[in-house]
Amino acid sequence: MVVALAAALACLVITATSSATRTASPFGPGVFANGKFGENYNPSPKVVSKALISLGGLPDNAMSKNIVLAAMARSQKPVNEAKALACWKNDGCDTGTGGKITVGMADGFCANIWREVTKMELILQALSYPQVGKIIYTCANLDTQKAISDFRSLISQGADVMVGYSDAGDALLPAVREATKRGIPFSTYVGGVIGTPGKDYSSVITQDYCVLGQQFAKILNTQMKSGQVAFLGGTPGNTISPQWQKCEKNALAKSIQVVGTANTNWTREGALQATAGFIGKYPDLKAITADYADGFVGAMRAYDAANKPLNIFALTSNDENSLFCEAQKTKNKDFRLWHTVSYNSQIRMSLTADMMQLAGAKIPPLVTIKPQVLEAHYPNYGCSKSIPLQAAASAAIPLSLYVKMFKK
DSSP states (O other), rough: HHHHHHHHHHHHOOOOOHHHHHHHTTTOTOOOOOTTGGGOOOOOOOHHHHHHHSSSSSOOSSSHHHHHHHHHHTTTTTHHHHHHHHHTTTEEEESSOOOOOEEEEEEOOOSHHHHHHHHHHHHHHHTTOOOOOEEEEEEEETTTHHHHHHHHHHHHTTEEEEEEEEETTGGGGGHHHHHHHTOEEEEEEEEEEOOOBTTBBBBEEEOHHHHHHHHHHHIIIIISEEEEEEEEEEEESSSSSSHHHHHHHSSTTEEEEEEEEEETTTTTHHHHHHHHHHHHHHHHHOOOESSHHHHHHHHHHHHTTTTTEEEEEEEEOOBBBHHHHHHHHOOOOEEEEEEEEOOOHHHHHHHHHHHHHHHTTOOOEEEEEEEOEEOOOOTTTOOSSSSSTBBBBBOOOHHHHHHHTTOO
């Protein structure tokens, strides 16, 4: 009797363990059941890894993790590519679904490839929601007054949810607070922190830029060990560049000297001019840390214009194909290159966070992704002939659509 009971209990334990193993999420504990807040939380792990480098990039906070998973699950939904392309070209559209929700996107700056790719990610995500009937897009092109006016125009046009990047910084806060007062969820992305997230507006989807700066410093400390490094940032007053720059500088070995920082407006032209100035003043410069991969192509061209070999350590955010293919052209094994992913998909997460808030979810003020850095190795540095030069390998945009976006 005792033996039989023990055997039965053992069988129950094995059965329960096997069942738990079968149902365990590859994304760890705390994953919501599909359908909660109207979302699916079971994307392909490959899709998540493509956007974040690996599953190790997922946030620790359970709600934050579920926002990321829900957003990436939606990225797998097929949408009307012709509609998406037309919406992208025309800065918004009627989606044709008859949905009652209007999505507004307020971009402070649209004059580089990253912003154009991010805009498409937002459109694709919005099209995955049948309840979204209209998409409105504005671009302030670094004009603070226009940014404020654009944001208020989205409110007046009846936006029900809003996403955007505040290149205008805290000057945009009064307009943002107006949206919040009206009950309109607004989320920003990629470190675009202004005011107080969770109070002034819904949330910020971001990677930990201080950790990113520390990772950059660790690479230079172990690989370069000593010498001079210059920092290339983005637009004046942006909230991203100062975060990683401060933390990288503080974590660098005493044998490594930061010779200066420069804004580039996140453009190739800006990076070329800034780099030309650095290498003219510091001919022994051994490293450059930047926060925009496609823009770094300009830095590389500054070396070419100065007839200097590109024998440097380069560390940059993003993974636009243009950088890797430009690196391949150098045929220089002494050019060392590290990068992150481009995080374009964070705008998808921002929209999904807003939509989940409308469905009753309590969204964290900060959804923090863990940054990870990869080395792109000589001789081809990961240059892909199968995607356009402008494409970011980590973006969740179908290849067929990428080709149409950047058709020559």
